[in-house]
């Protein structure tokens with residue numbers, strides 16, 4: 704049986720990130736309210752991490768993911784910068 708190794712990701716640098724396109728607002732179940740969301744590529748760019756690192760953060764529950772009716776995934780902006 705394979706076990707997952709624990710991964711701790713610490714973001715040590717923060718900068719203001721200005722979005723060029725309008726953000727989509729969707730209800731986040733974790734936050735319990737409507738929040739601004741980003742695509743996965745926008746979230747990776749905002750955090751300045753490789754998309755693979757973002758995938759690990761999603762798998763570890765570090766950031767909130769919201770599935771849309773169309774089947775795409777949106778990232779809760781609050782979970783990126785909290």
Ligand SMILES: [Zn+2]
Pocket residue numbers: 731732733734735738767779780781782
């Ligand atoms: Zn959230």
